[in-house]
Amino acid sequence: MLKAALLSVGIAIASSWLLPAAAQSSPPSEIPPEAPEVIEQTIPRLEPSVPLPELPAPLPEPSLQTPAPPPAEDALPEGTALPITSVEIVGFTVLQDEIAAALGEFEGVEAVVPFCDSVSDSMSADDSVIEGSDNQQSCGLRATVDPQRMTFATLVELRSAVTQLYIDNGYITSGAFLPNNQDLSDGDAQIQVVEGQLERIDVGGLNRLNDSYVRDRVELATDQPLNRDRLEEALQLLQLDPLLEQVNAELTAGTIPGQNVLRLNVQEAPSLQASVLTDNSQSSSIGSEQLSVSASYANLLGRGDRLTGGYGVTEGLDAYDVSYALPLNARDGTLTLRYGQDDSGIIEDELRDLDIDIRSESETISLGFRQPVVRSPEAEIALGLTFDLRRSQTFLNDEPFSFAVGPEEGESRVAVLRFSQEWVDRNATSVLAARSQFSLGIDAFDATINETGPDGQFLSWQGQFQWVQQLTPSRIVLVSQIGAQLTPDSLLSLERFSVGGVSTVRGYAQNQLVADNGIFGSVEARIPLTADANRLQLAPFFDIGSAWNNGDNPDPDPGAIASLGLGLRWQVTPDLAARLDYGIPLTEVEDRGNSLQENGIHFSIRYQPF
Incomplete structure (x- = not known):
């Protein structure tokens, strides 16, 4: 209806252009x-x-309250020796090079290479994909370690280093943990990454403006994994919008681990x-x-x-x-x-x-x-x-x-x-x-x-x-x-x-x-x-x-x-x-x-x- 009305107005005005002009005086x-x-x-x-x-x-500084990173779930006493020869890190979609570099600095880590057992043992770093794909469930990074130097304390430090990398790069709702009940008999340990994502956006405080106007603009910055810096930039752009007077945001835990809910309280100008x-x-x-x-x-x-x-x-x-x-x-x-x-x-x-x-x-x-x-x-x-x-x-x-x-x-x-x-x-x-x-x-x-x-x-x-x-x-x-x-x-x-x-x-x-x-x-x-x-x-x-x-x-x-x-x-x-x-x-x-x-x-x- 709106487009038709605008078109009708434009045609009505433009029609005056086709009228003949009066003769020169x-x-x-x-x-x-x-x-x-x-x-x-x-x-x-x-x-x-x-x-x-x-x-x-x-x-404007965005008013964004954020939750703490997911807690670690360490499965073994810290002093326990681990007869393992490799550590697999799976579940990530970003920071692959940074994770590999950080792990390579640990004493006892001999090499870090990408892997994808279901496709090929010779994948390059650019080909590495992440656990969670329907077709490739076991892709990630594999760190070859010296079993004489690998203890549970070192494994915890590796997990903490991965989590800190995510936090330092703005992925504050993402983190790594050690899955429970791991079978270490084959010499392999696993660090699982859980990348935060947005479950939904709740918008309150609006009167005339549609919720979708605010929600759609924020969603542009909520790709998985959720990044604080991108989200804060989107909130700054909202705060600069002449239609809005004030924007307050709170990021809370969702219904399942790794999920978050963004609650926006918006005051219209x-x-x-x-x-x-x-x-x-x-x-x-x-x-x-x-x-x-x-x-x-x-x-x-x-x-x-x-x-x-x-x-x-x-x-x-x-x-x-x-x-x-x-x-x-x-x-x-x-x-x-x-x-x-x-x-x-x-x-x-x-x-x-x-x-x-x-x-x-x-x-x-x-x-x-x-x-x-x-x-x-x-x-x-x-x-x-x-x-x-x-x-x-x-x-x-x-x-x-x-x-x-x-x-x-x-x-x-x-x-x-x-x-x-x-x-x-x-x-x-x-x-x-x-x-x-x-x-x-x-x-x-x-x-x-x-x-x-x-x-x-x-x-x-x-x-x-x-x-x-x-x-x-x-x-x-x-x-x-x-x-x-x-x-x-x-x-x-x-x-x-x-x-x-x-x-x-x-x-x-x-x-x-x-x-x-x-x-x-x-x-x-x-x-x-x-x-x-x-x-x-x-x-x-x-x-x-x-x-x-x-x-x-x-x-x-x-x-x-x-x-x-x-x-x-x-x-x-x-x-x-x-x-x-x-x-x-x-x-x-x-x-x-x-x-x-x-x-x-x-x-x-x-x-x-x-």
Whole structure:
């Protein structure tokens, strides 16, 4: 039902793409020459998919209570002499080389070799298998010993050494013992290994979230033999999950020896989250100061899904965005459906004085899947595949009108396949993050196709690299990032790269430079001013960027911009944060306006009530 509903919504929205556009209107007698550039700056850009990382909080220590290893069952008095010539160790599936090396160090042990009597006497170590298989019941390691030196005390030490190896390697519920009533007349003694395994996982404390969401993620770390380190890592990942507030775990003995029960007591995080933001991050031609609200609700279906919505408004802009994310597997592979729409109008006085009304409409439909392939509390590698339908149309006095080469009657449409690769590595003092994305524009869903000039068929690459490093012991944090887009094609406005503004080069207007290709870099030092390093920070910075076009499109003028500046970050309360940046432009640009943003001042205030 859910998939059918999502498909119906997607078809209903996509159908609007097939409607014919209205005819091109006749232009008024006088249009300011900068109008196309102004329009270019108002087209929504693809936001960076990897937000600038912060230093992580210390990783949560998993609350895992574990049982003691299985007790040894020694069958003979310790001082008894043993007329044996070999000791067999059976029942293990891991640590074969380590066990062989440990046994070889004992006095009286002459050689340690793998064996499997039911198959061959000449098996290599790699071929050795374990007792417990249906077809090969007597495989393991055989230690040849000197009967003059082998006592029961030595045999106990051998058994203890095997148990300690398991414990040292995190297999805390595994161990070795000497079976009772062994027949030693043939000169062979046996050490039996019992490897711990999980009998079941009990989950308690959940309200809306399904038990299977937690259980399936923990089960990934419970392969036999049960390993404490893998289990603790899985519990740390659960603790980092934004859906969960607290995770406590207890490992207890099961109904039979070697079996264990994992009891999880989980507290859910609040389902509803919301934030209110005011900043001046929009293009000044539609009103740079904006107010936006966003909210998300988790566990709508109890499967870890999340519904998110946002709305932003400026003097000339109305924008909203709705997305739904659904985890599809225990490794956090997530399907995301998103729809966004922007309606904007130019508010510049020069156009108003000429009684010229210029506005644009943009919308995006996106369906994507992201799958982590390597995931731990310290690192993650993920792959993603997304299909985007994007449309933008410009109007002059309420009639469709093209201000640039490429759009048809003011309308641009693209259908884009995007393949992304992400990598994050973090520790207590640094974070490294990188993202690569290839975008392929295809001739589908009525995409804009032209014989010459920009159209919807293209190939582009976007890359981002970000590094956050704490300079101990000063507590100063160095933040640097690089972003770029490269393409051999001429792109429609929807897919062009922008440089300028708070997220690229501060001190300049948002989208100051817009072109097919671009690159920017930023270095910032965050200097704490209070005992709490995150409460109040001074942030000097240097930003630089460049943009250029392909084909016959003229390059932006200037082609590169740079700035030096100073910022102030203030975490007023855990729910309220503010930031102020002042950038001094190092490259002059024409027609700098009078807004705060165009005079190098960028601000943001964010409040998260819940």
